Amino acid sequence: MTNASEPAVRTSIDGPAPKGIRRHGPNGRPGASARLLALLFLGPALFMLLVLVAYPIVHTVWLSLHNADGSRFVGIENYLSMFTAPETRRAILNNAIWVVVAPSAVTAVGLVCAVLTEKVKLGTAFKTVLFMPMAISFLAAGVTFRLVYDENPDRGVLNAVMVGAHDAFAEPSLYHGVTPRTDAPLSQVDGAIVTTSPIVAGTPALIPLLGLPADRIPSIARPAALPQNTSGITGVVWLDFTRGGGGKAGTPDPTESGLPDMVVQALRDGKVVATTTTDGSGRFAFPDLPSGEYQIRLDAANFTEPFAGATWL
Incomplete structure (x- = not known):
């Protein structure tokens, strides 16, 4: 019980202001000294925020x-280019899938698993598999994930299975990665190799190629040789490379290998008029074509790159 004669207990926690600093002005607001002190404390943080952020x-x-x-002001041109680029649309789509589809799928699967752990007879075994x-x-999970989903089929298990299944029905070309000699009258167009100079009867078309490893030379290949019969449109396709050097560039040599089973097309006015394949020495012939000038094209199917599996998001 409090005696009325006793002085009232001071409940305010406000102590005396530091000497020289006035906490409140006449109207109860902070005084100039208090505001200055606050700015001194906040100043360094504000400066760093302005400079670094x-x-x-x-x-x-x-x-x-x-x-x-x-060097030049372009306005919003960069933003227009960015948001119209297919890479940006792909990134937005990936984020939408991650934000919308992934949580929904995880929630749905989680609910199904929760029900199964209580409803199925082998609930304990199911829980063990679920929580394993x-x-x-x-770290181990990341390494396992990488081994399964690596895009290189030589390392990624899933892509290795896909490549194996694909190659079982569609065998890759033996000549993928092969290119023509840069100093030969040849060019690459849409994956095919085409002669750039006209070919006429009696003058064999010479098509020297490079870039085929020795282990991919077909077993039926024989030494490169010029066609024996020069009537009609003829030519030879060969690997213009001799181990250890030697031979003449752009000319078939017995130490060089012909490229068999190469699909060869004769073109006139840009249209395919005849198709054949090379023999073991890389020779081909179109004996029944009318006289005139032709182009020889090695079909793009000869150089199809092997299936490399799927490219993940």
């Missing part, structure tokens, strides 16, 4: 309105 943001936005070297991944370290 605000300025870089403003400067980056300003640079984004200029060209690549910053939690006992595996994140």
Whole structure:
């Protein structure tokens, strides 16, 4: 019980203001000295915030309105290019899948698993299988994930299975990666190799190629040789490379290998008029073509790259 004669207990925690600093003005608001003290405490933090956060943001936005070297103002042209690029649309789609589809799928699967753990007869075994991944370290899980989904079929298990299944029905070309000699009258067009100079009867078409490893030379290949019969449109396709050197560039040599089973097409006015394949020495012939000038094309199917599996998101 409090005696009325006793002085009232001071409940305010406000102590005396430091000497020389006035906490409140006449109207109860902080005085100038208090505001100055607050600015002194906040000043360094505000300075660092402006220098390290605000300025870089403003400067980056300003640079984004200029060209690549910053010499010309282009406005929102960079943003238009970015948001119309297929890579950006792909990134947005991937993020949408991750944000919308992934949580929904995880929630649905989680609910199904929760029900199964209580409703199925082998609930204990199901729980063991379900919680087994939690006992595996994140490092081991990451390594396993990488081994399964690596895009290189020589390392990724899933792509290796896909490539094996694909190659069982569609065998890759033996001549993928092969290119014509740069100094030969040949060019590559849409994956095919085409002669750039006209071919006429009596003058064999010489098609020297490079870039075929020795282990991919077909077993039926024989030494390269010029066609024996020069009537009609003829020619030879060979690997213009001799181990240890020797021979003459652009000319078939007995030490060089012909390229058999190469699909060869004769073109006139840009249209295919005849098709044949090379023999073991790389020779081919079109004996029944009318006289005139032709182009010889090695079909793009000869150089099809092997199936490399799927490319993940």
